[in-house]
Amino acid sequence: MRICDRHGCNEPGECPAPKSPNSPDRWYFCEKHAAEYNKGWDYFQGLDKEEAAARASAEQAESAGYAEAQHYGWSGSGDGSRSADEMRALGVLELEADADFQSIKREWRARAKKVHPDVKPGDAEAAEEFQKLRLAYEVLKAAEERREWKG
Numbered sequence: 001m002r003i004c005d006r007h008g009c010n011e012p013g014e015c016p017a018p019k020s021p022n023s024p025d026r027w028y029f030c031e032k033h034a035a036e037y038n039k040g041w042d043y044f045q046g047l048d049k050e051e052a053a054a055r056a057s058a059e060q061a062e063s064a065g066y067a068e069a070q071h072y073g074w075s076g077s078g079d080g081s082r083s084a085d086e087m088r089a090l091g092v093l094e095l096e097a098d099a100d101f102q103s104i105k106r107e108w109r110a111r112a113k114k115v116h117p118d119v120k121p122g123d124a125e126a127a128e129e130f131q132k133l134r135l136a137y138e139v140l141k142a143a144e145e146r147r148e149w150k151g
């Protein structure tokens with residue numbers, strides 16, 4: 001059985017946590033230390049200010065239980081190749097974990113078209129939905145580009 005990776009802890013380590021954003025490398029913590037790691041986990045890291053602000057506002061709309069459940073999401077992609085951000089972005093677009101980038105692009109375009117500010121001017125709800133979709137697509141596009149880089 002795995003032991004918690006936190007130094008000096010001998011509890012079973014059953015909660016995977018990424019060592020860095022979008023890294024397939026994982027720590028394995030006990031529940032207590034996973035929660036502690038979550039608290040210190042800056043997942044806005046690497047985003048520019050505007051993007052971080054957009055993401056923060058998009059997330060306020062989401063469930064309050066998310067922070068507690070976060071480390072369970074990290075193990076959600078099956079093969080560990082998708083980050084929690086990607087999994088959530090796929091959720092926004094209502095796509096499966098193994099969706100390829102073509103279907104991601106197709107889904108983003110189809111959904112964005114319906115709530116685009118040009119189509120629904122002055123509609124705050126539509127604008128918010130559009131931002132959420134845009135952000136999800138940005139996350140997935142960036143991840144796709146990183147994978148291409150690595151070959």
Ligand SMILES: [Zn+2]
Binds near residue numbers: 009029030032
């Ligand atoms: Zn521990």
